[in-house]
Amino acid sequence: MQIKSVARLAALALVVCAATASAQTVKIGVISTYSGPLAAQGDQLDKGFKLYLKLNGDKLPPGVKVEPIFRDDTGPNPDVAKRLAQELIVRDKVQFLVGTVWTPNAAAIAPLTKEAKVPFVSANAAGVNIPYLSPYFARVSFTLWQSAYPLGQWAAKKYKRIYTAVSDFAPGHEAEEGFITAFKANGGEIVGSVRVPLANPDFVPYMQRIKDAKPDALFAFNPAGKQATAMLKAYADLGLAKDGIKYIGTGDLTTDEELQGMGDVALGVITAHHYSAAANRPANKAFVAAYKKEYGENLFPGFMVVGAWDAMDLIFHAIREQKGKIDPDRTMALFKQYKNANSPRGVLALDPQTRDVVHNEYLREVRRVNGVLANVELETLATMLKDPFKELKGKK
């Protein structure tokens, strides 16, 4: 009797073991901004993550499951982000980290991932230096140099004199430096540069100064949304377009999710970026249709949604290849060979040396298409472009 029950118990234990062995659960720690005054950007990332998980969450080897754990960093708060990452690594034992909207947060998390050997994918944070902080960091979003540099090369062919106006924070400085480097190297003249405060209620005085300097074009960088809109309105209000001053910038100026709210002032703005919701690629059309079905007919996915989508795809690729048994170094090796021809943005790969994204940059113009504003792609500025900053200044 006793022997029988022991045997039964052993058999049961075996079954339980087999069951747990076949049901591999991969934990993904997601750090984004869900509350606070800057939750709008976090909302974009969240929509991208969840859309991918909903449509592709089951495309895994048999028995492998994914468990995302969402955490709120409440805005550009590096200390909060670092604490959340630590908890996710130590307590929840996540095998991947993905996030964040903000560069300072990603920069605070990166050193932890080096120590704990947890692959960390940036779905948005674009600060040019983050990959240097950890060999387990990979980025599918973009760097500002990637948009600003080819735009500067293009602008040098069309315009002689350019004024630059950027928001006074790190991304603004990077966009400014990338653009000016390329524009000057190709013979252009910068007639003036101004850095405007981030919390600025009125851009008109700056714009009047630019108008009086009579450049051929104005290169601008502001965070998408009300800042970019306010700057454009000042440009329109003072009639700079009529004076023949063209408005150009990186795609951050006219992000697809904010574009409808900006209104007609955005018409004619020229930008360089890797993603437009209006792009004709079949993968993008399917993506935009799925997004609208999920979140609303009048909404458009911006580049952050695509960043989140591609970050998930990169992680799913690594999970599939390893059949759910995650090894951090094997993961990084897989990341470095990753290439996706069906991203909404077109072809996407990672640079094996820098773990930074490699993708195409498109020149776009804001036009009205079928009654809505759209970033219409005019030409491909650069094909499979690596981050120009690291190409020029060395890959540490």
Place this chain on the structure above:
Amino acid sequence: MEAFLSSLVSVAFHGLAYGMILYVISVGLAVTMGLMGFANLAHGVFAMAGGYILTSSLQHTSIPFPAALVLAFVAVAAGSVVLERLLYARLYSAGELEQVLFTIGLIFMAVAVARLIFGTLQAPVILPDYIKGQYALFGREFPTYRVFLIAVSGVMIAALWFGVERTRWGAMVRAAVDNRAMAQSVGINTRRLFTLTFALGSGLAGLGGALGAEIVAIQPTYPLEQLVFYLIVVAVGGQGSLRGPLVAALLIGFSDTALKYWLPQFGAFFIYVATIALLLWRPMGLFGRRV
């Protein structure tokens, strides 16, 4: 020389327009805080409500722009009466700290509610064609909307000054604020008076939010982000007067614009330096009365 004169005209115009924007979005607070002495930090909530009423009605209905402005004023004023009776009236006699904590709490609630209803993106303002583009004046071109804004603000300032300084209602408000018990004992219904004045202040906030929406974008965090500007205008202007905030708004508008134009690298923080300097010089504000 001609270039300098021409830029001087530009700076004067834009400074005036910016001053008017500051005044328009703060004038409601000048009434509730300056006149009634209630530290209503949630002023921006009423301004945001007015802004959303304007943008939504322009977007979803076909009512003309001026009607939408009136609607913003009336609806916010009416809504504020409910809030005043339910919440604010209990705190009239409370200390400033209680008022500040209470109204800050209201801001956070309003931000969350606005995000729930309107989403996080900014609300687009669809302007009619007649106030778009540029307006030629004395051979120079000025943005039409800003000309319109200056004109409307001018009318608003005149009406408000007349109401407070020259009417019986204005005299009653001033009396009730200075000494409420005495005003009551001479037969003034201070409860109704305060409700009406509060409604006026909130209505003006709504109107200001709506008028300024084209320049200061309406989105859920509006009450927090603009708070510092209202407080600067009212604090520099001084409590207890309507003239103070106007002078303060114009002063800040002119000097901020001039500095951003001629010395753009210092433009970012001038407004704060000026505030500190002015308050060190006159702690009660430019036209403040010692209470």
